[in-house]
């Protein structure tokens with residue numbers, strides 16, 4: 805039920821926002837760094853839980869999310885992965901986060917929020933990366949440039965939608 809963390813990562817104060825997840829020993833490309841844990845619930849339950857827990861879940865299917873259900877479970881479920889326009893971690897499957905490239909000790913681990921969520925909120929990004937998109941929305945997965953850029957790193961349910969929209973473009 806708790807989130808699994810590689811022994812090569814730790815949560816600490818972030819240069820991007822709040823707390824982040826940091827690399828404490830060299831991580832090789834494709835290595836598993838985090839596997840998200842929690843309870844599985846639908847969007848209606850998520851909306852109710854969010855009122856007391858804040859953002860603490862990730863989306864794993866069209867109407868399914870995984871995350872904590874009580875304040876006591878929150879810390880053990882929180883990944884503390886911040887968003888970046890130049891991420892070094894990506895999603896494989898639904899809950900597994902792997903290194904997209906070799907990562908050095910001291911680097912903050914980040915992923916592109918567009919690759920996980922089909923949701924209705926947006927945020928002003930503070931990542932500071934040259935490729936920063938500025939305004940990040942949970943509908944960014946629909947953008948063709950992002951679909952190309954992040955191909956293979958979307959959560960499984962989005963990856964399947966992206967592939968379908970590819971097929972639709974073929975005459």
Ligand SMILES: [Zn+2]
Nearest residue numbers: 889929931936
């Ligand atoms: Zn950014």
